[in-house]
Amino acid sequence: MHPKLSRVARRILCCGRNASGDDLTDERNGSIRWVFSLRELRSATNSFNYDNKIGEGPLGSVYWGQVWEGSQIAVKKLKDARNGTEVEFASEVETLGRVRHKNLLSLRGYCADGAERVLVYDYMPNSSLFAHLHGTHSSECLLDWRRRTFIAIGAARALTYLHHHVTPPIIHGSIKTTNVLLDSDFQAHVGDFGLLRLISNEMDHDKIIGDNQRGYHAPEYIMFGKPTTGCDVYSFGIILLELTSGRKPVEKSGAQKLYGIRNWMLPLAKEGRYDEIADSKLNDKYSESELKRVVLIGLACTQREPEKRPTMLEVVSLLKGESKEMLSRLENEELFRPDSTASSLGMSTPEGSSDCILKSEQGLAEA
Incomplete structure (x- = not known):
């Protein structure tokens, strides 16, 4: 992980406005995996297999996935993401990481690897x-x-x-x-x-x-x-x-x-x-x-x-x-x-x- 990227990720977790530590905790496993590797997300989604796709819109495609410890995730691959470095993308995502409310879909992490820009959310079992x-x-x-x-x-x-x-x-x-x-x-x-x-x-x-x-x-x-x-x-x-x-x-x-x-x-x-x-x-x-x-x-x-x-x-x-x-x-x-x-x-x-x-x-x- 790029050292600057790591600092941005840490800042997101500790500087959320009006959010306590409990607000930033995943209730199921006790912690947030903020930065995901592309390799890990490929493994979780069976290489973004079509059978794992659960949604698609103008901003990107969404895939069901399961990470190594067993929790389920929703993985959104963005289309037409802004050009920029991994650090610039992380800084933009920082705002989303700070926003926590019980009726907003929780952002668990992201991946910025090469040209890929991916967001990782909690999986919602009752769909939309x-x-x-x-x-x-x-x-x-x-x-x-x-x-x-x-x-x-x-x-x-x-x-x-x-x-x-x-x-x-x-x-x-x-x-x-x-x-x-x-x-x-x-x-x-x-x-x-x-x-x-x-x-x-x-x-x-x-x-x-x-x-x-x-x-x-x-x-x-x-x-x-x-x-x-x-x-x-x-x-x-x-x-x-x-x-x-x-x-x-x-x-x-x-x-x-x-x-x-x-x-x-x-x-x-x-x-x-x-x-x-x-x-x-x-x-x-x-x-x-x-x-x-x-x-x-x-x-x-x-x-x-x-x-x-x-x-x-x-x-x-x-x-x-x-x-x-x-x-x-x-x-x-x-x-x-x-x-x-x-x-x-x-x-x-x-x-x-x-x-x-x-x-x-x-x-x-x-x-």
């Missing part, structure tokens, strides 16, 4: 929110309403931490259901935060907002290519709409025309037809008041005008039902009036944007 809503686990119906509300609040807390409690704030820039990972208890862990700073400035913008991201990006990001906290709020709003309806951000309607989840849901919400919004896989086992609340928050987050969207701090408070006054104001906004046409089908958005039975508020209040 996408897999349970739309993918390989969707037919198993493991996400009841209580789990969905806990996932929503957990992911919201993670983004609140990035936006409001990290200095300087971190804009995620790639919020989507594939980046909401689920542990053995179905607790949400938001992954891929901070990766935009590791990617080359020359990476094609269209590649970042391509099919893998269709429906999640705010109109202003698609138009101008500059991510903001408001863009993250928009993307999170789309996730809330997915959680309530089970629909994808963009689906095909007649004549193969793409139709955004927001444009489908807003007229139903205005007319109070929330039973038509609810995911059929819930089998009517949900709190009507909670589902209505989550739908309203999701639609408020996905307003076309960034200044009208709530902050993530406000989103967490709304999801938990902590402010009845704020919720009442939200319900009475012009957006949700039956005679309102604002932000409805008439206002198109750029391609790529989208537009047990619980008898009480317990599901959200306890999260």
